[in-house]
Amino acid sequence: MALxxxxxxxxxxxxxxxxxxxxxxxxxxxxxxxxxxIEDASIYSMLRGLVRQGFATAQExxxxxxxITRAGRSELSRCIERAWRGQTNAKEPLCAAxxxxxxxxxxxIRDFLEARKAVLGARRAQLVKLAPAAPSGxxxxxxxxxxxxxxxxxxxxxxxxxx
Amino acid sequence: MxxxxxxxxxxxxxxxxxxxGRVLFVRYDPENEKWWLPGKDVAPYTHPDExxxxxxxxxxxxxxxxxxxxxxxxFRGRRGWHLVFNYDVRATGAPGGSDEAQWFDxxxxxxTVHGAWEKQVVARVTAGQAxxxxxxx
Numbered sequence: 695m696a697l698x699x700x701x702x703x704x705x706x707x708x709x710x711x712x713x714x715x716x717x718x719x720x721x722x723x724x725x726x727x728x729x730x731x732i733e734d735a736s737i738y739s740m741l742r743g744l745v746r747q748g749f750a751t752a753q754e755x756x757x758x759x760x761x762i763t764r765a766g767r768s769e770l771s772r773c774i775e776r777a778w779r780g781q782t783n784a785k786e787p788l789c790a791a792x793x794x795x796x797x798x799x800x801x802x803i804r805d806f807l808e809a810r811k812a813v814l815g816a817r818r819a820q821l822v823k824l825a826p827a828a829p830s831g832x833x834x835x836x837x838x839x840x841x842x843x844x845x846x847x848x849x850x851x852x853x854x855x856x857x
Numbered sequence: 858m859x860x861x862x863x864x865x866x867x868x869x870x871x872x873x874x875x876x877x878g879r880v881l882f883v884r885y886d887p888e889n890e891k892w893w894l895p896g897k898d899v900a901p902y903t904h905p906d907e908x909x910x911x912x913x914x915x916x917x918x919x920x921x922x923x924x925x926x927x928x929x930x931x932f933r934g935r936r937g938w939h940l941v942f943n944y945d946v947r948a949t950g951a952p953g954g955s956d957e958a959q960w961f962d963x964x965x966x967x968x969t970v971h972g973a974w975e976k977q978v979v980a981r982v983t984a985g986q987a988x989x990x991x992x993x994x
Contacts, residue, residue, distance in 0.1 A: 709935050720864075720866070723864065726944075764888055
């Protein structure tokens with residue numbers, strides 16, 4: 695989460711100086727929450743942190759304008775690289791629930807698989823609608839591929855349950 | 858029914874080419890090594906053509922031969938919804954002014970602020986689609 699917030703704020707600032715409230719407004723724009731989550735409350739503390747670390751400067755005034763520094767541009771490149779090359783991790787709660795599969799009876803597993811499939815199906819339908827307004831085509835295509843892969847896995851599990 | 862207001866940035870974006878086919882780029886932030894295509898946000902109640910003319914006037918030493926609207930793009934940009942009027946400009950001269958400006962060979966375009974986007978715009982304008990294609994990105 696911290697890496698996402700850091701990356702997104704530096705990315706916005708790399709185009710030009712911005713006020714904190716404007717950053718908050720941009721990141722809470724309609725449709726964006728579908729693509730990535732950002733904690734509203736973390737924006738200002740992240741901005742203060744970036745200033746402390748020399749990655750941005752705060753131009754005094756009301757409101758304060760933030761400007762990226764040369765070091766901040768290098769930090770943005772590092773954040774992007776870390777996000778791309780970083781290890782994928784299985785941190786979503788579902789992974790823990792899957793580990794605890796022996797808590798469930800076969801019919802409960804089937805119900806959960808169906809429920810998950812419905813959630814992902816709804817998300818895929820939403821994605822089709824929102825894809826033209828995605829922050830980037832790369833992001834939209836990845837999300838679509840991941841959803842399709844998980845739906846295919848759910849179908850395979852449901853088939854397995856049946857046999 | 859609730860109404861949603863959208864932050865829309867209207868932008869005049871210029872692909873300025875000289876007779877040798879070179880493309881003009883500007884460094885609006887001297888602290889940033891990346892280049893921009895000449896351009897500017899269109900102020901409310903200003904025509905994009907007027908903004909394009911102002912952008913060109915800010916580049917000293919440039920003799921403009923023609924300015925023509927090439928195509929319009931509409932997409933989610935970094936800071937909100939973008940409506941970009943891309944212009945095809947023919948000009949000559951040694952560019953200067955308060956912002957660093959430089960001609961680049963079409964085959965060797967510099968690193969730009971928006972990565973591949975500027976190159977796509979240049980490719981589309983130079984492909985001669987002027988005035989025909991107004992489809993969304």
